[in-house]
Amino acid sequence: MNELEDKLALYLRVKLAAPDLTIANLARIPGGASRETYRFRACYAERGKPIDRALILRRDPVASLIETERSAEYRAYDAFHKLGLPVPEPIALELGSEALERPFFIMAEVENCTTGGIMSPEPYGPHRERVGRQFYSVLGKIAAADPKAIGLDDFDGAKTVRDAASHEVARWEKVIDEDELEPQPIVRAALRWLKRNPPPPAQKICVVHGDYRTGNFLVDDNGEIRAILDWEMSHLGDPLEDLAWAIDPLWAGADPARPGGMIARAEALRIWENASGLQADPKALHWWEIFASLKGAAIWISAAREYEEGRNIDPVNAFSGWYCLSVHNRVLAERLAAEIGA
């Protein structure tokens, strides 16, 4: 840790033009499984005034839960922070390996907050209504943003409203093809159903967060959402993709009537529609909900392979390959069987 601390200090002295900068309390923290995440304080003087900044370092691991594009994540933080949404301020991005051995980025830490646990029946306790209203409102604002106006129209993903669905199915089918360790009849059936029953074209192409859910944002003691995190899977696509992922039964799914352990589904959709100016068309959303569970299954299949092959032995990968995949298999089986009245 001392070596990392020294290298980080050297880097930030130049980056922040602060030759006296020192690093304090550098510690790795859990979460963000596809990047190593560290908390630290940078202490320096700026125009004679002492500064003590709480910062977060996100560094590429040797192997990742999902292969993600780090500059896209950083640019998403930057764009939505500037738009005034609750997103941590990005500080620096390094794509080379010279400074800290692997690519990384640094952002402001939003202090004195917690995330909700995805396995908790009440992840936000008495604040669930307040948190839920903000959660879907912020998601609606992300969907409403014009990718070109915020400088993200070159992101990976769908290019037209007609290919949003097929682009994502192809993306995750490739992951399953590459990483499947054992035959997955339910997942394969889901892929065929998604291809046979394409949804209506997207209402628009927006920036999709890609992992917008319970557990991926910070809430303060008053139930105020202070930071939307983990933009590493952000891409261009159908706004309904994020909405369907947010209401997937895996996230705090003790009460299906209150997805994510927050507000009632109908209210969630209404708030999202008001904030986005878009429609949560039931037929289209139904397709994206099945897709969400398929996408989850693909991620968990990939995690199991990373773990089994020893590329990333973080136990979260074993947990994902067992628990999360078993939940999504059951969700998919129930939904697909219902499609034919079984």
Add this chain to the structure above:
Amino acid sequence: MRPEVGTILGLSVQKLAMGIGQEGAAFAQGTVGLLSMVLSLSAKEYERGADIRVTENREIRALFAELAPSVEDSKLRAELTEASASSDPTLRISDLNAANYKLRRLLTRLLIDAEEHGALDAQKRIWAVLNALAERRLVQLGP
């Protein structure tokens, strides 16, 4: 269930041997908590693993025996008939898995055949088995 229990036990020991405390208290606490959870789940899987696989293999074979006669594709029908008469060589997890993977691959082909022929009743029977399979393999976090 992949990774298998043996892999999880081995890699958990390896993770502990890496000295997770060096990363700081918060990270170590999180990692130990997760290790504890996957080891606890491994204990449950050790208890139920053979039963799940034997039951699943039996149900898939019974399904094949039931649906094979109505399959038009003679090659697929022959494979289904042969698989329906197969049995698990031992109760070792590795042997049960090998048989299970063959059966699940064939189950996928059977479902595709039923979808392509619009055989709704066959699809319903297959989904009943798949639903039971998913329910049985659902990982329970509680005691």
